[in-house]
Amino acid sequence: MVKFAQIKGFLFDLDGVIANTSAYHSKAWHQLADELGVTWTEDLGNQLKGVGRMDSLNLILKYGHKENVYTEDEKVKYAEEKNENYLKLLNGLDKSEILPGMEDFIKDLSAHHYLISLASSSKNSPLVLEKLDLRKYFDEKVDPATLKHGKPDPEIYTRAAESLKLKPEECIGLEDASAGVTSINGSGAISVGIGDPTVLKDADINFNNTSEVTLANIEKAMDNKKVLNK
Known part of the structure; x- marks a missing residue:
């Protein structure tokens, strides 16, 4: 005890x-899911909470039945693209x-x-x-x-x-x-x-x-x- x-x-x-940075992550993942042709849903967003970058990407691809479409190198490229979008969104982040x-x-x-x-x-x-x-x-x-x-x-x-x-x-x-x-x-x-x-x-x-x-x-x-x- x-x-x-x-x-x-x-x-x-x-x-x-x-x-509130989880909202920034969701927006960046949403942008990538749209690019990959995976329909974004609230359920998908919830599945990504607390999950690392590559694991999140794999969850998105599995959700859209595209888990075998991309090579590992392509997945790394898409994960980096998501991170670049996320960093752009962070530009305005402050104590508020x-x-x-x-x-x-x-x-x-x-x-x-x-x-x-x-x-x-x-x-x-x-x-x-x-x-x-x-x-x-x-x-x-x-x-x-x-x-x-x-x-x-x-x-x-x-x-x-x-x-x-x-x-x-x-x-x-x-x-x-x-x-x-x-x-x-x-x-x-x-x-x-x-x-x-x-x-x-x-x-x-x-x-x-x-x-x-x-x-x-x-x-x-x-x-x-x-x-x-x-």
């Missing part, structure tokens, strides 16, 4: 947790895109001497944190290029805890996507799901939106849980 007093670190997804309450929450973690690591599948996450003026609060980050497996595999959250020299059981991970929650749970960390609790039903703790995420509310939620078996 994990108690709040045992927690020493926090592991953050980026898109949809810290900032930080989701409600998250800047105060991150500052509060830092003030209370919790260690903080970034566990984002996005290779552009350092740039995004810089534009949001939040990079200084993060002690470590996982480079997604070094991972063998993407979410929902637990590798990224296991590595994020290791980067802080902590056990996963001493950490809380925050996610807005079911693949991310599965990743946190597999690592052994406590999972906080932010968003629709019916979609994120496997999270140890649920909040409807980022404005509800505070240290006090997390502590209260953990105390109210009969058992958090990890």
Whole structure:
């Protein structure tokens, strides 16, 4: 049974947790799907949340029954094209895109001497944190290029805890996507799901939106849980 007093670190997804950048990713993927002749749907967009670049492209191609149409070199080219579109969209990114309450929450973690690591599948996450003026609060980050497996595999959250020299059981991970929650749970960390609790039903703790995420509310939620078996 994990108690709040045992927690020493926090592991953050980026898109949809810290900032509105998930919308930028969706728009860039939507543009590429149109180019590839794959019909964009809300369901497809949801499947891509928290998933790495090449895995996202493969999901789009599978969704459009085109998984065997392109060579690996062509897939890399299309993934790079998506990233270029995404970076163009990021040009106007600033602190106004930080989701409600998250800047105060991150500052509060830092003030209370919790260690903080970034566990984002996005290779552009350092740039995004810089534009949001939040990079200084993060002690470590996982480079997604070094991972063998993407979410929902637990590798990224296991590595994020290791980067802080902590056990996963001493950490809380925050996610807005079911693949991310599965990743946190597999690592052994406590999972906080932010968003629709019916979609994120496997999270140890649920909040409807980022404005509800505070240290006090997390502590209260953990105390109210009969058992958090990890």
